[in-house]
Amino acid sequence: ARKPVPAWRQFLRQFEDVLVIVLLFATAISTVLWLIEREAALPYEAIAILAVVLLNAIIGYLQSSRAASAVAALRQMAAARAHVIRGGRHQEIPSAEVVKGDLLIIEAGDTISADARLLHSAALQMAEAALTGESLPVSKDPSTIAGDVGLGDQLNMLFSGTAATYGHGKAIVTAIGMETEMGRIAGLLESAPEEITPLQKELNRVGKRLAVLVICIAVVMILTILGMQGVQGFSGFFNLLILGVALAVAAVPEGLPTMVTAVLALGVQRMAKRHAIVRHLAAVETLGSANIIASDKTGTLTKNEMTVRAVIMASGRVDFEGTGYAPEGEVKVSGGLPLEGKIRSELKRALTVADRANNAKLEEKEGRWSVHGDPTEGALIAAAQKAGLVASELHSRYERVGEVPFSSERKLMSTVHTDTEKSRLLIFTKGAPDELLARCTQELVGDEKQDLTEERRAALLELNEGLAGEALRTLAVAARELHTNALDDKEAHEGLEQDLLFLGIIGMMDPPREEAKAAVSTALKAGIRPIMITGDHPKTAAVIAAAVGISANGQVLTGTEIEKLSDEAFKQTVREVSVFARVNPDHKLRIVKALQSNGAIVAMTGDGVNDAPALKTADIGVAMGITGTDVSKEAADIVLTDDNYATIVIAVEEGRAIFDNIRKFLRYLLSSNFGEVMTMFFGVLFAKFIGLQGESATVVLPLVATQILWINLVTDGAPALALGIDPAEKDLMNRAPRPQDERIITGPMWAGVVFVGVIMAAGTLLVLDASLPGGFWEGEGDLAYARTMAFTTLVMFQLFNTFNARSDERSAFSGFFRNAWLWAALFFSLILHAAVIYTPFLQHAFSTMALAVSDWFFCAAVASSVLWLRELSKLAIRWQRLCTLTPSSVSPNKSRRSKSS
Numbered sequence: 001a002r003k004p005v006p007a008w009r010q011f012l013r014q015f016e017d018v019l020v021i022v023l024l025f026a027t028a029i030s031t032v033l034w035l036i037e038r039e040a041a042l043p044y045e046a047i048a049i050l051a052v053v054l055l056n057a058i059i060g061y062l063q064s065s066r067a068a069s070a071v072a073a074l075r076q077m078a079a080a081r082a083h084v085i086r087g088g089r090h091q092e093i094p095s096a097e098v099v100k101g102d103l104l105i106i107e108a109g110d111t112i113s114a115d116a117r118l119l120h121s122a123a124l125q126m127a128e129a130a131l132t133g134e135s136l137p138v139s140k141d142p143s144t145i146a147g148d149v150g151l152g153d154q155l156n157m158l159f160s161g162t163a164a165t166y167g168h169g170k171a172i173v174t175a176i177g178m179e180t181e182m183g184r185i186a187g188l189l190e191s192a193p194e195e196i197t198p199l200q201k202e203l204n205r206v207g208k209r210l211a212v213l214v215i216c217i218a219v220v221m222i223l224t225i226l227g228m229q230g231v232q233g234f235s236g237f238f239n240l241l242i243l244g245v246a247l248a249v250a251a252v253p254e255g256l257p258t259m260v261t262a263v264l265a266l267g268v269q270r271m272a273k274r275h276a277i278v279r280h281l282a283a284v285e286t287l288g289s290a291n292i293i294a295s296d297k298t299g300t301l302t303k304n305e306m307t308v309r310a311v312i313m314a315s316g317r318v319d320f321e322g323t324g325y326a327p328e329g330e331v332k333v334s335g336g337l338p339l340e341g342k343i344r345s346e347l348k349r350a351l352t353v354a355d356r357a358n359n360a361k362l363e364e365k366e367g368r369w370s371v372h373g374d375p376t377e378g379a380l381i382a383a384a385q386k387a388g389l390v391a392s393e394l395h396s397r398y399e400r401v402g403e404v405p406f407s408s409e410r411k412l413m414s415t416v417h418t419d420t421e422k423s424r425l426l427i428f429t430k431g432a433p434d435e436l437l438a439r440c441t442q443e444l445v446g447d448e449k450q451d452l453t454e455e456r457r458a459a460l461l462e463l464n465e466g467l468a469g470e471a472l473r474t475l476a477v478a479a480r481e482l483h484t485n486a487l488d489d490k491e492a493h494e495g496l497e498q499d500l501l502f503l504g505i506i507g508m509m510d511p512p513r514e515e516a517k518a519a520v521s522t523a524l525k526a527g528i529r530p531i532m533i534t535g536d537h538p539k540t541a542a543v544i545a546a547a548v549g550i551s552a553n554g555q556v557l558t559g560t561e562i563e564k565l566s567d568e569a570f571k572q573t574v575r576e577v578s579v580f581a582r583v584n585p586d587h588k589l590r591i592v593k594a595l596q597s598n599g600a601i602v603a604m605t606g607d608g609v610n611d612a613p614a615l616k617t618a619d620i621g622v623a624m625g626i627t628g629t630d631v632s633k634e635a636a637d638i639v640l641t642d643d644n645y646a647t648i649v650i651a652v653e654e655g656r657a658i659f660d661n662i663r664k665f666l667r668y669l670l671s672s673n674f675g676e677v678m679t680m681f682f683g684v685l686f687a688k689f690i691g692l693q694g695e696s697a698t699v700v701l702p703l704v705a706t707q708i709l710w711i712n713l714v715t716d717g718a719p720a721l722a723l724g725i726d727p728a729e730k731d732l733m734n735r736a737p738r739p740q741d742e743r744i745i746t747g748p749m750w751a752g753v754v755f756v757g758v759i760m761a762a763g764t765l766l767v768l769d770a771s772l773p774g775g776f777w778e779g780e781g782d783l784a785y786a787r788t789m790a791f792t793t794l795v796m797f798q799l800f801n802t803f804n805a806r807s808d809e810r811s812a813f814s815g816f817f818r819n820a821w822l823w824a825a826l827f828f829s830l831i832l833h834a835a836v837i838y839t840p841f842l843q844h845a846f847s848t849m850a851l852a853v854s855d856w857f858f859c860a861a862v863a864s865s866v867l868w869l870r871e872l873s874k875l876a877i878r879w880q881r882l883c884t885l886t887p888s889s890v891s892p893n894k895s896r897r898s899k900s901s
Contacts, residue, residue: 007065082097082114090361103170104116113160114176118156119172124169125140127163140169143156202744203260266724267661290528290652292531292601296605297532297534300640300645300648302513305324306473306509308380310467313346314504317333325370349444355380357414359373360374376508402487412432412497413431416496424482425484426480429477429497430477433505437476440501460505464476473540474507479500518646519648525733531578533583534583538556541556559581559583567594575598585614592618601737607632652733661723661724665720668802669716672716674757675801679790683768692775702787703790706846727819729807752808756866759865759866760794765790768789771785788837810874813871
């Protein structure tokens with residue numbers, strides 16, 4: 001990683017803005033003028049400008065530091081992890097903690113965290129394209145290589161940053177960090193571009209347009225003043241220039257990108273606490289537009305705590321009790337018969353194969369059993385122990401000497417063992433019943449072998465269908481004896497999984513999560529269509545889908561049926577079918593593309609290596625944090641630390657809330673700043689009518705530059721940040737997804753911004769007029785009093801406006817006291833403003849004077865008009881929307897159809 005930017009340099013970056021540099025230059029000139037003229041005891045104006053600039057810099061620095069810390073914390077949460085053996089124990093540690101000499105355990109899907117020398121390989125293949133440019137996976141071999149060879153030919157080495165695509169192995173770490181081959185290449189890179197989200201790009205575009213607009217207004221205002229009056233001396237021209245710059249600084253929310261990053265980072269930290277780690281900030285924006293969640297079944301909609309419920313063998317069915325991975329629970333023969341004789345012998349053989357053709361491990365910690373590895377394999381080990389098999393005895397008798405890893409194409413996994421008791425070589429195979437039965441020629445009955453007829457094979461498949469109909473996931477086991485040289489003979493090796501002895505079908509249940517049904521219901525209300533994509537049996541998929549509310553009609557499309565459909569026909573089919581079973585990763589990718597071609601914004605879950613293309617293609621890729629491989633996590637935008645479907649829905653809700661809050665503070669900042677600009681512009685334009693222009697035709701400005709800068713600091717900072725963490729609206733998940741092409745600032749938002757800005761300007765100038773002799777409303781105060789009154793009114797206008805900014809339609813009094821941080825920010829802003837009004841030193845700096853209590857009430861009464869008038873406009877908007885609804889459009893049936901579509 002690059003060295004962090006020093007804090008002092010981060011602070012200095014706050015002064016890189018051109019307008020801020022101009023203000024600093026102006027501070028220096030103002031100080032020089034004071035030294036020459038000595039009209040006051042201190043250069044109050046210069047001190048005030050410098051203080052405001054420094055405070056703005058401190059606030060900007062704190063915001064950017066908070067955002068950087070939040071993003072760094074999230075990166076730490078999302079950091080890859082490595083499996084190592086230390087002190088004889090298998091451990092999972094952060095990749096950053098891997099050291100030379102660590103023994104790495106590599107499984108398919110893992111990303112290698114250091115350069116390592118391979119010690120053992122079971123058909124291990126590595127994707128090294130990122131390092132060598134080789135497009136195809138490379139088969140690894142621990143054998144010694146003679147002589148010097150290139151990276152691509154170092155078959156006994158694993159390299160940092162590459163990924164295992166097949167098989168598994170062990171390797172000892174030889175280089176870490178910058179010493180690795182990947183580190184050497186990384187050292188050639190001087191810097192990496194910082195991630196800029198589409199939202200930030202749009203805000204930059206809006207900011208630039210606002211800058212042009214405001215600069216034009218400032219120039220027009222300066223030219224108007226010059227035209228209506230002559231500017232005498234350098235001091236007068238300087239003050240006019242300072243005013244234009246101050247107006248531009250106040251009106252352009254140059255801190256928007258930083259504030260957006262801070263709000264996004266704080267929001268995704270909340271998501272992380274709710275088990276969703278966001279890897280890319282842009283995903284938060286897309287979450288609000290998601291209208292389809294395509295998820296796996298196992299572990300996402302279900303608990304991922306597989307439990308064997310039944311084993312069917314030649315002599316009958318055995319049922320298991322108990323839940324989870326604890327090897328506790330009664331084992332009994334269906335029908336009440338005793339577990340003895342043939343059926344006991346068959347059960348022992350079947351579960352021996354299930355236990356040995358297995359890479360998982362069960363562990364008990366503080367009374368809780370957990371599995372290291374695949375949950376299905378963990379359930380098989382637990383079942384074997386329930387049936388009385390002892391793991392240590394099985395391990396000593398059946399030593400593993402080879403393996404044919406599972407692949408999605410074969411849907412099988414096999415291990416080769418030596419039987420020390422009978423001095424023979426055995427292959428144990430487990431996999432999908434339909435695939436395995438096709439490779440079996442015999443069946444075990446008691447201790448005897450019988451030929452497997454087509455009729456018996458059909459009967460077994462029917463029994464398998466019956467288990468699937470009980471929502472059980474099924475797995476078949478088989479075995480056969482091998483020739484002693486079978487592993488050496490390549491031709492024989494190709495046929496290891498043929499002519500097998502069928503031992504039984506195992507039915508397991510992974511019950512639906514209790515929270516999954518509620519989460520699916522919430523998604524449907526939010527206009528999000530849930531889809532299930534699973535490799536399980538169609539009947540199992542249909543039962544679980546019905547249980548959680550995804551699909552009640554039992555309609556399921558299998559991978560085989562998908563392959564038969566043309567692209568156009570499949571595009572139509574995905575509009576109607578919500579459950580897909582017996583699919584492989586290629587089917588997943590095709591499903592995602594078909595949904596997207598229909599205009600859908602798809603959130604897609606995955607955990608395997610081959611899921612990576614679908615995760616990358618989906619609008620929001622969601623990887624499983626527990627069962628997911630490093631490759632899938634790297635391809636994903638979001639990682640779920642609990643593999644729970646409800647967490648995806650929570651992430652969507654949080655994403656919508658974050659986007660809503662960004663709009664809230666944008667609405668607030670833009671309308672408040674527009675009010676400032678309009679106050680100054682129309683104050684100069686109509687100076688003669690509101691008493692600001694005397695008999696000498698000299699135009700007096702409504703507010704001085706330091707007051708504008710102070711308003712910008714006091715009202716743009718704390719209240720805007722408080723709006724950025726506003727609690728989510730109660731109806732947030734009852735709305736339809738936001739169209740992805742919808743602008744962050746919509747037409748109605750701009751209309752509200754202008755409406756509020758005009759009210760602020762009119763009200764402020766009204767108070768100014770009422771405080772001065774002459775004008776529309778005769779007053780009795782002097783200029784200092786009138787400016788202080790206008791200054792206070794404009795500040796209070798903006799504080800009242802915080803409540804308006806929470807929605808363009810909903811009443812400001814809805815959830816009026818929900819955000820404690822907002823009330824604290826408003827109180828803090830008022831205290832700061834009072835300090836400017838009543839502290840003698842600050843009175844000199846900001847050209848203010850003390851106000852009476854009645855003055856405060858008058859300013860507050862006028863400023864509150866922005867709340868009441870905006871309430872009336874919102875009421876009109878709601879009434880207009882209500883009037884446009886027809887009876888048919890609010891009927892329950894149509895509403896339900898529109899949400900599902």
